[in-house]
Amino acid sequence: MERTIADLKTRIRAGRGKLPAHKVIRGGQLVNVMSSEIYPADVAVYGDMIAAVGDVSAYIGPDTEIIEAEGRYLVPGLIDGHIHSECSKLSITSYAKAVVPHGTTSMISGLDEYISVSGLEGLKEVLAEVKRSPLKVFWGAPYKTPYTVPQSTVAYNFTKETHQQVQQWPECFGVWETVREFIQEEDEDTLGAISCAFQNRLPVFGCAPMARGNDLNGYLCAGVRLDHESYDHEEVVEKMRKGMHMLIRESCVTHFLSENIRAVTEVNPAFARRVSFCTDDVTATDILSKGHLDNVVRLAMAAGVDPMTAIQMATINSAEAYRIDHLVGSICPGRIADILFVDDLRTFNVERVMTNGSMVAENQRLSYELKAPERSGVLKGALKCALTTPDTFTYHVDMEEGSADVLAMDVKGPFVRKRRDVTLQVENGVVLPDPEQDVALVSVLERFGRNGNKSLAFCSGWKLKRGAMASSAAPDDNDLVVMGVSPEDMSIAANYLIEHGGGQVVVADGEILQFLPLPVGGIVSDCEPEEMAEQERRIDTAARSLGSDLPNPMMYMFFLPITAIPDYAITDVGPVDYVNLTTFDPVLRLRGK
Numbered sequence: 077m078e079r080t081i082a083d084l085k086t087r088i089r090a091g092r093g094k095l096p097a098h099k100v101i102r103g104g105q106l107v108n109v110m111s112s113e114i115y116p117a118d119v120a121v122y123g124d125m126i127a128a129v130g131d132v133s134a135y136i137g138p139d140t141e142i143i144e145a146e147g148r149y150l151v152p153g154l155i156d157g158h159i160h161s162e163c164s165k166l167s168i169t170s171y172a173k174a175v176v177p178h179g180t181t182s183m184i185s186g187l188d189e190y191i192s193v194s195g196l197e198g199l200k201e202v203l204a205e206v207k208r209s210p211l212k213v214f215w216g217a218p219y220k221t222p223y224t225v226p227q228s229t230v231a232y233n234f235t236k237e238t239h240q241q242v243q244q245w246p247e248c249f250g251v252w253e254t255v256r257e258f259i260q261e262e263d264e265d266t267l268g269a270i271s272c273a274f275q276n277r278l279p280v281f282g283c284a285p286m287a288r289g290n291d292l293n294g295y296l297c298a299g300v301r302l303d304h305e306s307y308d309h310e311e312v313v314e315k316m317r318k319g320m321h322m323l324i325r326e327s328c329v330t331h332f333l334s335e336n337i338r339a340v341t342e343v344n345p346a347f348a349r350r351v352s353f354c355t356d357d358v359t360a361t362d363i364l365s366k367g368h369l370d371n372v373v374r375l376a377m378a379a380g381v382d383p384m385t386a387i388q389m390a391t392i393n394s395a396e397a398y399r400i401d402h403l404v405g406s407i408c409p410g411r412i413a414d415i416l417f418v419d420d421l422r423t424f425n426v427e428r429v430m431t432n433g434s435m436v437a438e439n440q441r442l443s444y445e446l447k448a449p450e451r452s453g454v455l456k457g458a459l460k461c462a463l464t465t466p467d468t469f470t471y472h473v474d475m476e477e478g479s480a481d482v483l484a485m486d487v488k489g490p491f492v493r494k495r496r497d498v499t500l501q502v503e504n505g506v507v508l509p510d511p512e513q514d515v516a517l518v519s520v521l522e523r524f525g526r527n528g529n530k531s532l533a534f535c536s537g538w539k540l541k542r543g544a545m546a547s548s549a550a551p552d553d554n555d556l557v558v559m560g561v562s563p564e565d566m567s568i569a570a571n572y573l574i575e576h577g578g579g580q581v582v583v584a585d586g587e588i589l590q591f592l593p594l595p596v597g598g599i600v601s602d603c604e605p606e607e608m609a610e611q612e613r614r615i616d617t618a619a620r621s622l623g624s625d626l627p628n629p630m631m632y633m634f635f636l637p638i639t640a641i642p643d644y645a646i647t648d649v650g651p652v653d654y655v656n657l658t659t660f661d662p663v664l665r666l667r668g669k
Contacts, residue, residue: 077403077412078246090122091409096137097122099433101415104145109152109392109406112384114421119150121413124432128409143435149421151387152406153181153414153431154369155394157323158253158281158304158354160551162189163631165592166360166608167600168202169448172211174360174605177437178368179426181414182212182404184281184354184394186252190455192221192554193524193597195232196242198454203247205449210431210442212412214400216252216281217242220265223255223552224639225657228647230553231524236268243276249400255640256284257657259298260291270298279399285491285641288314296320302397304354309338316347321397323354324389326372328362329490329628329635333375341380348385352394357551359631360608373424383421448602455597458577459548460525461556464570469519469563471507471532473666480507481665484515485644485651487537490628490635493644496536497664507663509534509561511541511623517563520637521556521570522648523548523598533651533662535559538633541623543584544569548598550634555648559633573598580630582618590618 079087089095097120106117106129120128120135128135136142161171161183175183190202206213221234242248251273258266273280282300284292286307292314302321306312312322316339326333333353340348353372367374369390376386395405404412417428429437437443473480479499486496498515501508509517514536522529544560546569556573560566560583569583572591578598582589592611594601601608619629626632639645645652650659 087122087125087410090125090127093128093134095122097127097132097135097140099141099143100132100136101143101145101150104148104150104417106407107149107151107384107387107421109384109388110408112388114149114384117150119407119415121433124412126407126409126411126413129407145417148417148419148427150407151179151416151418152391153404153416153429154179154373154390155352155405156180156183156355156369157352157394157397158325158356159183159185160189160357161185162549162599163357163551164359164363164608165549165594165600166605167448167596167602168205168209168211168213169446170602170605170608172209173442173446174363175368176210176429176431177426177440177442178363178370179416179429180211180368181429181431182214184214184216184249184398186216186218187213188218188221188252189551189554189599190597191218191232191234192230192552193599194454194457196238198597201452201455208449209446210436212404214249214398215247216250217248217269218252219254219258219269220263221552223253224637224647224652225257225261225654226649226652226659228553228637228649229522229524229526229529229555231526236265236272239269239272243272243278248278249398250279250281252281253283254280254300256282256287256291256295257640259295259300261657274299282320283640286311292318304356306332306336309336309343312336312339313343313347316350321350321352323352323394323397325354325356326375327356328358329631330356333372334379337376337379337381348381348389349393350397352389352397359612359628360605361612364605364609370424370426377422377424387421451596456595457597459523459556459574459598461521461523461570461574462528463574464521464567466563466567468530468570469517469532469558469560469566471517471663472505473502473507473663474505475502475666475668476505478502478666478668480663480667482507482515482534483660483662483664484534484536485636485646487535487626487632490632491638491641495643498536502666511561514539516540516559516561517566518557518559518636518646519566520646520648521558523556529648531646531648531650533646535636538624538626538629543582543589543622545580545582545619545622545630545633546570546573547580547630547634548573548578549580549594549600550637553637553647554599555637557634557636580615582615582622584622589621590615
């Protein structure tokens with residue numbers, strides 16, 4: 077994306093036809109998202125750039141490669157407007173293998189999970205990996221890390237001083253995931269990041285679930301440009317009427333499109349030009365079975381959006397929202413040559429994919445071998461936890477026998493937890509979990525060797541009847557999360573991950589039922605997407621064998637440390653009441669016999 081004087085001279089000459097095109101796509105139907113038109117047009121490509129569109133016969137030289145489109149629709153590469161690719165458990169290289177064949181050629185990401193486990197040193201390695209990939213990442217510097225209130229523990233704390241450094245990097249395109257509460261509470265690091273962005277003329281990306289009224293007004297007065305998280309279409313309407321660009325999220329666990337698209341299909345069609353798409357969190361299983369943004373385009377059309385508008389939402393709208401439309405989002409001269417060959421706009425089957433001027437995928441597979449880089453010790457580090465014992469996961473109280481009134485965090489979706497009051501038995505000074513009442517124990521262990529924090533609380537909704545499960549991939553902090561109804565099995569699960577360098581594990585009756593290794597930072601793997609999908613199937617099957625009927629038991633569990641959505645969460649510093657922004661004691665009252 078660099079533009080030296082010499083590079084610009086070459087590009088200008090190529091655009092004027094003074095240099096022959098390296099490739100010409102001939103015989104396609106151009107989907108022009110700038111003018112909302114579809115018409116026959118050829119495309120000349122020079123290097124990674126679109127040089128001309130229309131009649132490009134003057135651009136063909138003796139060595140120009142001719143690519144026959146055979147009447148296929150030529151669509152700009154799709155842009156995922158907000159994605160934590162790490163939640164797929166696939167490295168950047170493996171993730172590209174999964175999504176690029178489905179037409180996703182760019183994504184906007186903070187790569188924040190990598191930062192939480194490896195700091196700027198690890199981030200630089202991942203950014204270098206991106207440059208070798210057919211998938212472009214427009215990186216937004218996280219407004220801060222960690223994202224939690226009270227502050228939890230990560231390997232690296234991203235501060236306002238960090239922003240003064242990284243906002244000068246050429247890879248930085250804005251400030252990522254600015255959570256409303258940190259603006260509302262006037263957090264110094266958050267305001268410092270925004271102030272720095274104003275100086276550098278960089279946009280500020282938002283995260284304001286359920287923000288309405290005066291709180292939304294205050295949030296917007298900080299200069300936030302867009303948001304990716306609305307829980308109903310009325311929230312979308314209010315945010316758009318107040319000037320925000322809106323991203324509609326359709327992830328593997330939060331299916332918001334059908335509700336949020338109503339802002340366009342039922343309230344005001346004019347909103348469509350400032351609505352774009354994101355997936356936020358996806359799995360290899362979902363990508364391989366449903367597709368990626370191509371699936372979101374199909375869902376939007378099924379909800380009543382016409383094909384051109386749906387394609388604009390997946391391309392130019394996102395590019396304009398993030399101020400990268402001079403680079404991507406359309407098939408126009410000067411833009412990067414990211415072009416999809418689509419059979420029919422209604423079915424939106426992506427047959428071939430060009431990224432950066434090269435044909436890279438056909439029939440939903442990469443057409444060349446893409447290898448992950450060698451991993452340094454920065455991204456291969458061990459979990460720096462002390463080994464646990466069953467007592468680590470035993471809730472002691474100052475009463476020998478009786479009962480305890482307990483606040484259990486009751487899951488109402490992947491991110492929303494509400495209060496549930498339950499009464500549990502106390503035996504030998506220990507509050508016991510109760511599978512019959514659907515009450516399990518949950519703990520978060522700090523795993524970066526910074527303080528050794530451990531928390532313990534109670535949760536409901538997983539319906540575990542036995543055993544335990546654990547994960548070292550747990551955004552946004554990626555500390556070690558353990559859940560179960562048996563302290564003995566919880567200890568076995570935690571220790572197995574500590575001894576094996578991270579991953580996910582399911583344990584029952586003292587036996588390892590399934591293990592999914594995540595050797596890169598304890599959060600992702602370089603395995604093939606198909607292999608990851610099979611491992612996901614096995615780990616989910618094992619989790620369900622414990623009794624859970626949730627659609628993604630492990631994923632619902634590893635979202636528990638996310639505090640950005642009311643009401644409850646848990647981090648290494650304790651269970652969190654996010655309405656009051658404080659930790660709490662889950663044992664409300666003890667009753668002696």
